Each structure stands twice: as structure tokens, then as C-alpha cells.
Amino acid sequence: MDEIFQHIVNAMVLGSTYALLGIGLTIIFGIMRVVNFAHGELYTLGAYVAYGMVALLKLDFFSSILVAAAVGMLVGALIEFVFLRRKDLKNIDEVMLIMIGIMIVMQNLELLAWGGVAKIIPTPFSQDPISFGSISIAPTRLFVFGVAAVLLFIFYLGIERTRFGLAIRATFQDQDAARIVGVNVKRIYTLTFALGSAMAAVAGALLAPMFVATPMMGDLASLKAFAIVILGGLGNLGGAALGGFLLAFIEEFGASYISSAYRDAFGFLVIIIVMLFRPQGLFSVKERVG
Amino acid sequence: MNWTLFFVFVVVLGLLPVVWPDPYVLSVMGSAGIMIIAAISLNLLLGYTGQLSLGHAAFFGIGAYTSALMSLGFSVDLGFGLTWQVDAKPVWIAFLTAIVVTGFFGWLVGKLAFKVRGAYFVVITISFAQVMRMISLNWTDLTEGPMGLISIPALTLWVPGEGVISLTSKAAIYWLVLAIGILAYLLVAMLVNSRQGRAMIALRENETLATSVGIPVTYFLALATIISAAIAGAAGGLYSHTVRIIDPDVFLFIYTVTMVIMVIAGGKGTLGGPVIGGLIFGLMPELLRGVVGPEVQWVIYGVTMIAILLFLPRGLVPAFYDFIAWLRKPGAEQPRKSKSSLVQGANS
Numbered sequence: 001m002d003e004i005f006q007h008i009v010n011a012m013v014l015g016s017t018y019a020l021l022g023i024g025l026t027i028i029f030g031i032m033r034v035v036n037f038a039h040g041e042l043y044t045l046g047a048y049v050a051y052g053m054v055a056l057l058k059l060d061f062f063s064s065i066l067v068a069a070a071v072g073m074l075v076g077a078l079i080e081f082v083f084l085r086r087k088d089l090k091n092i093d094e095v096m097l098i099m100i101g102i103m104i105v106m107q108n109l110e111l112l113a114w115g116g117v118a119k120i121i122p123t124p125f126s127q128d129p130i131s132f133g134s135i136s137i138a139p140t141r142l143f144v145f146g147v148a149a150v151l152l153f154i155f156y157l158g159i160e161r162t163r164f165g166l167a168i169r170a171t172f173q174d175q176d177a178a179r180i181v182g183v184n185v186k187r188i189y190t191l192t193f194a195l196g197s198a199m200a201a202v203a204g205a206l207l208a209p210m211f212v213a214t215p216m217m218g219d220l221a222s223l224k225a226f227a228i229v230i231l232g233g234l235g236n237l238g239g240a241a242l243g244g245f246l247l248a249f250i251e252e253f254g255a256s257y258i259s260s261a262y263r264d265a266f267g268f269l270v271i272i273i274v275m276l277f278r279p280q281g282l283f284s285v286k287e288r289v290g
Numbered sequence: 291m292n293w294t295l296f297f298v299f300v301v302v303l304g305l306l307p308v309v310w311p312d313p314y315v316l317s318v319m320g321s322a323g324i325m326i327i328a329a330i331s332l333n334l335l336l337g338y339t340g341q342l343s344l345g346h347a348a349f350f351g352i353g354a355y356t357s358a359l360m361s362l363g364f365s366v367d368l369g370f371g372l373t374w375q376v377d378a379k380p381v382w383i384a385f386l387t388a389i390v391v392t393g394f395f396g397w398l399v400g401k402l403a404f405k406v407r408g409a410y411f412v413v414i415t416i417s418f419a420q421v422m423r424m425i426s427l428n429w430t431d432l433t434e435g436p437m438g439l440i441s442i443p444a445l446t447l448w449v450p451g452e453g454v455i456s457l458t459s460k461a462a463i464y465w466l467v468l469a470i471g472i473l474a475y476l477l478v479a480m481l482v483n484s485r486q487g488r489a490m491i492a493l494r495e496n497e498t499l500a501t502s503v504g505i506p507v508t509y510f511l512a513l514a515t516i517i518s519a520a521i522a523g524a525a526g527g528l529y530s531h532t533v534r535i536i537d538p539d540v541f542l543f544i545y546t547v548t549m550v551i552m553v554i555a556g557g558k559g560t561l562g563g564p565v566i567g568g569l570i571f572g573l574m575p576e577l578l579r580g581v582v583g584p585e586v587q588w589v590i591y592g593v594t595m596i597a598i599l600l601f602l603p604r605g606l607v608p609a610f611y612d613f614i615a616w617l618r619k620p621g622a623e624q625p626r627k628s629k630s631s632l633v634q635g636a637n638s
Contacts, residue, residue, distance in 0.1 A: 035409045092408055093342045098599050100547055104592030108585040226413050265424035268417040275414050279406045
């Protein structure tokens with residue numbers, strides 16, 4: 001029984017970062033209809049920025065996460081401005097391929113810059129796990145969960161309670177109508193992409209201390225982000241958050257009780273199954289196929 | 291299709307080992323050729339039915355593994371006291387089995403994945419390739435996992451007077467790839483110029499309209515996927531019997547991306563596109579090797595891909611035809627334009 005609680009705790013921690021990753025991807029898809037293959041690279045970027053700040057510039061871990069968010073935001077805005085603004089976004093395949101091109105370039109620049117050796121990101125937390133009865137959790141993980149949960153909450157407030165959030169929701173529902181009532185859709189696009197990228201970068205900066213940073217870590221992150229987003233329904237923000245936790249639970253329990261070798265395969269199997277029976281996603285009420 | 295150009299091209303390629311018998315050149319051309327066959331198969335799906343499959347490496351890999359396993363023989367414990375044992379089969383039988391098996395997987399994926407379109411279809415095909423990779427990595431009884439399969443036998447040929455020979459020399463492999471490449475090209479050319487091909491193009495242009503005039507969507511999409519998968523499987527089989535060693539990396543996403551770049555760069559929905567794009571992107575890594583490191587090669591690769599998508603989104607072959615037409619009659623209505631704008635219309 002305790003074992004199950006331990007798995008639940010692990011899954012919650014993992015799920016919180018997955019949710020960040022998924023929301024970033026799904027907001028970009030929901031608003032711009034862009035399938036962002038570079039998402040995993042922004043995640044990697046976040047991890048390396050955090051590493052650079054902590055290990056090389058001796059910045060503290062907390063500020064390094066903020067720097068990672070800022071860099072992710074900047075790079076995201078740049079990608080949108082340079083590559084996507086000039087393209088007709090309705091042309092979904094071409095945009096997808098441009099994003100794959102960006103993915104290849106970013107990944108190999110990361111390889112060039114950092115080499116293939118995995119980097120360990122030092123954190124100020126002690127290695128000794130905190131125990132609650134028979135359940136133990138490493139302080140780093142607890143911190144990761146806390147930050148992710150706070151960010152998810154801020155994001156929710158931002159979307160639901162601010163004017164900017166209102167503009168985003170309006171663009172989400174109907175671009176033309178949003179444009180008519182004076183929403184600067186182009187600016188929303190840039191901001192959306194920057195915001196989504198920042199979330200991926202933060203997820204990278206948060207997850208990397210739990211594992212290690214490698215240039216190839218983005219590949220799996222991208223695919224997992226897709227799995228999360230598909231679970232929740234493409235473009236469904238709440239669904240992506242739930243999907244993140246769901247994927248973490250599937251992986252954690254699948255790895256513990258079925259086969260740990262196939263840990264990463266469960267997500268893909270779930271994608272295929274969800275696609276076959278509920279292509280609109282598990283948590284969508286309404287079809288949102290572009 | 292321009293037959294004269296086709297024959298000139300085939301003769302030039304066929305004579306290459308005679309005029310330039312450099313083993314390195316032939317080996318590079320042979321590997322590029324295998325990727326070109328895969329690109330030709332992808333073009334049928336991407337260019338003619340308009341479905342972007344980003345899991346095409348799965349078919350390539352399934353073909354490679356099936357052909358290798360059939361020619362090596364295997365014995366797998368299925369649990370419940372059952373054993374699945376296959377003795378080593380002659381190489382060509384293994385090769386043909388691989389084509390049939392990949393065709394079956396194509397049918398399966400087509401049947402399942404075509405319930406959805408666009409981004410959803412893309413994600414299903416990616417997931418399919420990933421699951422295949424996980425299986426190849428982890429089902430060690432069958433696939434040897436990350437160790438891969440080694441000592442895969444080469445394909446053989448009966449030559450009058452010589453008896454049965456193994457196709458292991460660089461020139462023999464090159465000709466073998468060329469021959470199968472020509473077969474694949476002609477098969478796709480025949481298909482797209484047939485009634486079936488026109489139905490596929492109609493689906494690409496306007497699915498609702500095509501359905502309304504009675505074209506069975508699922509049937510034609512499944513047909514295209516089966517043939518496309520079978521050709522990709524043949525390319526995979528060729529790979530495993532010429533390189534003679536395979537590992538789970540054949541399922542990597544980057545191979546799918548390579549095939550997609552080849553098709554897009556050359557011009558999707560044109561017969562020559564995958565060949566031209568395949569020659570460029572198949573030879574580029576070799577030309578860059580020695581000049582720059584592998585990371586820089588990939589950066590150049592990615593930048594070229596983005597540049598082509600931004601500036602020549604229809605690909606090189608249509609752009610070339612437009613250019614010829616423009617040379618002949620500057621400013622006038624271009625005869626090819628109507629056809630290529632139709633191709634472009636499919637993407638928008």
C-alpha cells in the first residue's frame with residue numbers, strides 16, 4: 001500500500017513538469033495551429049541555461065530558473081518573428097516541417113556548444129529525502145513540484161483574469177472576430193509563442209536537476225509533450241494540465257507494475273489508443289480539429 | 291513523364307560503375323539510392339494523397355528487421371510454453387516476405403490512422419514509429435535489442451555461366467539498388483497515372499468533393515499506404531542485406547525527417563522530386579564530411595531545409611520547370627504553372 005502512495009507522489013512531481021510542457025505546446029497549437037516540433041529543444045535550452053547559470057556563472061538555482069524562462073521567451077519570440085510571421089499558418093504541413101528544421105538546427109547547435117556529455121545541475125537542496133511516514137521525497141522534487149504548481153496557478157489566473165488572457169481566449173475562439181474587436185492578433189501570436197516556449201524552458205530547468213541535461217533530451221520531451229497534448233485534446237489548456245499528470249501516472253505505474261523497459265512506450269501506446277477511440281482528446285467536449 | 295529524360299538518366303546512372311569504378315563513390319551512391327527508394331515511397335503518400343506521414347522510418351525499419359530475421363532464422367519463446375520458430379529462409383524469400391509484412395503494417399496503420407487527419411495523423415504515425423523502436427530495443431529475444439542483428443546474408447543473383455553469386459561488391463550493390471529503385475519509380479509512376487492515382491489526387495485536392503462524386507476515401511488512402519509501406523519495406527530490406535548489420539536506430543525520427551526533406555526539397559507530388567531531392571540530401575553529408583563536423587553538417591542540413599520551405603515551398607523540380615517555361619516565354623502564361631499550382635493548392 002505504501003508503495004502505491006510512493007508511486008503517486010513520484011507521479012505528481014513528474015506530472016507537474018509534464019503539465020508545464022504540455023500547456024506550452026497546446027497553447028501554441030490552440031492559438032496558432034502550429035505543431036511545434038521545436039518544443040523539446042526549448043525544453044533542452046531551458047535546462048542548459050539553468051546549468052550555465054548555476055555551474056558556470058555561480059548564480060543561485062532560483063534565479064537561474066527565471067533566466068531560463070526569460071531566455072526561452074526571447075528565443076520563442078524570435079522564432080515566431082523570423083520564421084512563422086512570414087508564413088501562411090494555414091499551411092499546417094509546411095509550418096510543421098519548418099519547425100522540424102528549427103529543431104534539427106537547435107539540437108545540433110546545443111551538441112556543438114555543450115558536447116555529448118551529460119551535465120549534472122547542482123541544486124542547493126540536500127540529497128537526503130524528506131520522509132512522511134513511509135513515503136520519502138527528495139527536497140529537489142518537492143521544490144520542483146511547488147514551483148510547477150505555482151506556475152500552473154499563475155498561468156490559470158493570467159488566462160482567466162487578465163486583459164491579455166481575455167485577448168488570448170478571444171483569439172483562441174475566433175481569430176477574425178477577435179481582430180474585429182481590436183485584438184492585435186499578430187502580437188498575440190508572438191506572445192503566445194514566447195509564453196509557450198518559456199513554459200517549455202522552465203520545465204527543462206526544473207526537470208534537469210532531477211535527471212541530467214543532454215542535447216538529445218528534447219527528442220523524448222517533444223514526443224511526450226505531444227502525448228500529453230493529445231491526451232487532453234489538442235488546444236485544450238485544462239486538458240493539457242490533466243494530460244500531463246495522467247501521462248506521469250501511466251508511466252510511473254506502467255513502469256512499476258508492467259515493465260520498466262517499456263516505460264517510454266506506454267505514452268505512445270496511449271496516444272494511439274486515444275486517437276482511435278477519442279481523437280478529440282479525453283477531456284474535450286467539442287471537436288477542435290483544424 | 292518525360293521518357294527520353296528518364297532513359298538518359300537511367301543509362302547515365304547505370305553506366306556509373308563502368309566509367310567511375312571508385313568503391314567509395316559507388317557505396318555513397320548505393321546508400322543514397324536506398325534512401326531515394328524510401329523517399330519515392332513517402333512521396334506517394336505525402337505528394338499524391340497529401341498525408342504527411344512522420345513515421346515512415348517505421349516501415350523502413352520493419353522491412354529491414356523482417357528481411358534480416360527471416361534470412362537469419364529465429365526462435366522466440368512466446369510464453370505459455372509456446373515457441374515461435376522460423377528457420378533461415380533463402381534471402382530473396384526473406385526479402386519478399388519483408389515487403390508483404392510491411393504492406394500489411396501499412397494496411398493496419400492506414401486503416402487505423404485515417405480516421406483522423408492533419409496534425410492528428412502526423413502524431414499517430416510518429417507514435418507508431420516510436421513504439422516500433424521501443425519494441426526493437428526491448429524485445430531482445432527477437433531483435434537482440436541495442437546489439438542489433440549482425441552477419442545478415444547478402445542478396446544473391448543467378449548469373450549464366452557463373453552460377454549463384456552473392457551481391458557483395460560495391461558495383462553489384464549499386465546496380466541492385468538502381469534496379470529496385472527503377473522498379474519502385476515505375477510502379478509509382480504507373481499508379482499515379484492510373485485511375486487509382488487520379489482518385490488519390492482528387493482526395494488530396496478536395497476530400498469532400500471527391501467523396502461526393504463517389505470516391506471511397508478509406509479504400510484509396512489504405513491502398514496508397516499499403517503500396518507506400520511495401521516500397522519503404524523493400525528499401526529497408528535492401529538496407530539490411532547490403533549494410534548487413536542493423537540496430538534499432540533504423541527507426542529513428544531523423545530518418546523519417548531525411549525522407550521528408552528529400553521529398554519536399556525535390557518537389558512533392560512530382561515523380562522526379564524524390565530522386566532529385568534524394569540525390570542532393572543523400573550526397574550532401576558525404577560532400578560535407580571532412581570539411582565540417584557532423585553537428586555542423588546537420589545544422590547546414592536544417593538550414594537548407596528551412597530555406598527551401600521558405601523560398602521554394604513547392605520544391606526544386608517544379609521551380610526548374612517554371613524557370614524553363616519562363617526562359618522560353620518570359621512573362622507569358624506558363625504551361626506548367628497550372629499543374630504545379632494545383633500541387634501547391636493541395637498544401638494550402
